[in-house]
Amino acid sequence: MNKEMITSKQGVYLLTLFMIGSNLFMGLAPAAKSNAWIAALIGTLMALPIIFIYARLLSLFKGRDIFDILNLVFGNVLGKIVALAYIWYPLHLGAMVIRDLGEFFNTVAMPETPMLLPMLFMGFISIWAVMAGVELLGRCSKIFFPIVVIIMFITTLLVIPYLNFAHLKPVMYDGIGPILNSGFDIFSFPLAETVLFLGVFSALKTETSIYRVYYSGLFIFAAIGVLLTLRNILVLGGDIVSVVNFPLYVEVSRINIGEFIQRIEVSVATTFVITDFIKVSVCLYVTCLGISKLFGLKNYRSIVVQTGLLMVLLAYIMYENIMDMIYFAFEIYAYYALPFQVILPVIILVIAEIRIRAGQLQTGKRY
Amino acid sequence: MKSTSKILSVILILANTLFLAGCWNYREIDTLRFVAGIAIDKSETGDQYLLTVETVDIKNGGESIMNSNTITVAGDTLLDAKKNMDSISGKKLYFAHARVAVLSQAVAKEGAVKVIDWLARNAELREDIEVLVSQEITAKEILETGSKTDQIISFELDKVMKNQKTIANAPEKELWNLINDLGGSGISAVLPLVSLKKVNSRTLPSVTGTAVFKRDKLVGFLNVDDTRDLLFIQNKVDGGSLVQNGEGDNAGSKVSLKILDNRTKLKPVEKDGNVEISIEIKTTVAIDEIEGTENYIDEPGRLRLEKSAEESMKKSIENVIQEVQTKYNSDIFGFGAKVKADMPGTWKEIETLWGDKFKDIKVSVHPELTIKNSAAFSQPLRIGD
Structure with a gap:
């Protein structure tokens, strides 16, 4: 087995870009309106314990990915059945992200281009990246991360004249209920989606602390997410944020400084494509890894192309229109993803701990 | 053999750029x-x-x-x-x-x-x-x-x-x-x-x-004057002018004040169970034009001018608010939004009644005018014999 390695820094960047993914552009918790930034903070708090579970699982079984862990913890047969869940989830998630990109291009950037086309190209490039391996993804994110941060930073400077702090008031006008609800939305989309990194971080160098990588990624994302959500609200106002499909894009399109710096929303589209690419690639990688482990293939690379095309096709047929997509993303997804994100990991960890205590499992060492 | 295939693949990739340039709907x-x-x-x-x-x-x-x-x-x-x-x-x-x-x-x-x-x-x-x-x-x-x-x-x-x-x-x-x-x-x-x-x-x-x-x-x-007052209330004035009628010896001639800066604060206050709005306007102006020879530049004249300008500003803004309340009954000033932002608890109670309540709401206007300079001249023009 060839062992690919990513450094802890690359791991953090990969994790952050993955979380920025498509959701920042669709707006974090639009339902919370002008309190979305509080919801983002609460979502982060909610994610703290679950991320501890993921990191604990990974550090118990260093160098193993989730499918190995399932096999060890549940045994061969049951482990493979549970593994099916972790093959389906990234496949579906990747398709959703590809679809987000397609809808984005179709509604905002290129309305007359068939949606399949940008989706197909995103599929191709992700297939290529996954064929090249996790190491390449790690290095990619090291290059992309500064680009994303710089674009966010510059656009933040440029929207300063448009900030209207009156948009923040009144704080928590509708009470804490809707905010908690939105916090939970943010928890499931994107924070707890990092459950997929159970399949990726087996490639982390063994001496790095997985807790540190996970939590650094979470905090970097939380900082960016809260900042951008605040920005959206301050510029657009809570009411508008809750009705437009891509608030960040609309916000940056307002920038018009001296009739000279204007129409720079393409920069946001760039970051959208970059982070989507990372997210799709991670999803595709985990799916392929799962399938190869399920059937005992020697190498996951032989099935990347098929799985990738399948993902694009699934993305193409999964929703009728953008209204379906928004409805699914904000109303249903949080509950749909709960088993994959919380219930299964908790069960796995509990059983693993019991069996380790009982001395039935040997951990921490690589073969 | 290996180099030919490399060259071929490069040509293939370059050929693709011809088809992939720009968008689908190229115009x-x-x-x-x-x-x-x-x-x-x-x-x-x-x-x-x-x-x-x-x-x-x-x-x-x-x-x-x-x-x-x-x-x-x-x-x-x-x-x-x-x-x-x-x-x-x-x-x-x-x-x-x-x-x-x-x-x-x-x-x-x-x-x-x-x-x-x-x-x-x-x-x-x-x-x-x-x-x-x-x-x-x-x-x-x-x-x-x-x-x-x-x-x-x-x-x-x-x-x-x-x-x-x-x-x-x-x-x-x-x-x-x-x-x-x-x-x-x-x-x-x-x-x-x-x-x-x-x-x-x-x-x-x-x-x-x-x-x-x-x-x-x-x-x-x-009309234009009412619009300026509306903009004063909404804190959207950043320039423009105020024309002040002269008084005393100078009646009949006018003074123009150029607005340099303006800051307006709306403050909702609750008084005996009723919401009242207090409007604080801080305006900095410059004397830009004096008709006649009255000295508005020395302190007593300047204070008098400030006072009378404040007075007429207050009156005209109050008039506009009253006109809008009685004639249109439409909260174009955003008083309700301000109440919502500053007193969310109160707003919850009165939100549904706001349409009826707006026309009776009490508003007090407190303008504060400061004369910063008198443009290029330090004295009024003198007319000799």
Whole structure:
């Protein structure tokens, strides 16, 4: 087995870009309106314990990915059945992200281009990246991360004249209920989606602390997410944020400084494509890894192309229109993803701990 | 063998760039006709919209010349009218560079949302387009002046609107701002008014005054002075002038004060179970013009001038508020929104009653004027014998 390695820094960047993914552009918790930034903070708090579970699982079984862990913890047969869940989830998630990109291009950037086309190209490039391996993804994110941060930073400077702090008031006008609800939305989309990194971080160098990588990624994302959500609200106002499909894009399109710096929303589209690419690639990688482990293939690379095309096709047929997509993303997804994100990991960890205590499992060492 | 396959693959990749360049719907600039401004009227029968666009026709030559041209087409909805227009104009209309949208009074009276929705939803139009209401009978005649004056009238109007910050003749409203106002609770929308004025021998559009809305329907107008007071209350004055009548020996002559800076704070206060609004206005001005010889520059004169200017400001603002409360009963000042922001608890109780309550709400105005300088001269002009 060839062992690919990513450094802890690359791991953090990969994790952050993955979380920025498509959701920042669709707006974090639009339902919370002008309190979305509080919801983002609460979502982060909610994610703290679950991320501890993921990191604990990974550090118990260093160098193993989730499918190995399932096999060890549940045994061969049951482990493979549970593994099916972790093959389906990234496949579906990747398709959703590809679809987000397609809808984005179709509604905002290129309305007359068939949606399949940008989706197909995103599929191709992700297939290529996954064929090249996790190491390449790690290095990619090291290059992309500064680009994303710089674009966010510059656009933040440029929207300063448009900030209207009156948009923040009144704080928590509708009470804490809707905010908690939105916090939970943010928890499931994107924070707890990092459950997929159970399949990726087996490639982390063994001496790095997985807790540190996970939590650094979470905090970097939380900082960016809260900042951008605040920005959206301050510029657009809570009411508008809750009705437009891509608030960040609309916000940056307002920038018009001296009739000279204007129409720079393409920069946001760039970051959208970059982070989507990372997210799709991670999803595709985990799916392929799962399938190869399920059937005992020697190498996951032989099935990347098929799985990738399948993902694009699934993305193409999964929703009728953008209204379906928004409805699914904000109303249903949080509950749909709960088993994959919380219930299964908790069960796995509990059983693993019991069996380790009982001395039935040997951990921490690589073969 | 290996190098040939490498070269071949490079050629293949390069060949792909030919097909992948740009977007799917590739359009050359000379196949498009640029729309500079939009005017929306109701047809005479009242069941159709008349969409007028001012287009920019660029003639190339030694020097490129821009000509204004208007097209008016009827349609059941705006998109319908736009489609009908495409079949007339030949080239496809391209809306992304449209700068202004003018609504006729009839359209505004019927409800602005009906037309605003298409303007906002349409992905090609940008949300920073300026929205105006025509005080003339139709909206299209505003744009039609362009062909007579060799100017792209929409672009001129856009520049006038961008200058409003420093002249305070009309409230500037970009589309997204208007949507915020229409949707926000505790605030009603206003739009700038545009009318035609004869300047020398030419007829030009002039932006002065305010169209007052209640919900999304036009209910009335404010004149230029009232508009300035409205902008004072909304903290949107950043320039402009105050004209003060002289008093005492100097009665009959006037003093102009140039507004340098203005800050307005709305403070809702609760008094015996009723909400009252206190408006604090801090204005910095410069003496820019003194008719006559009265000394307004030394301290006693200056204080007198400050005092009388404050007085007249207070009076005129109170008048506007009263006029709006009694005549239109529409919260264009955003008092309700301010109450919601500062006293959310109280707002929850009175939100549903606000429509009735607004006209009885007590408002106190506290202007504070500071004279900063007297422009280039330190003394009034003297008239010798």
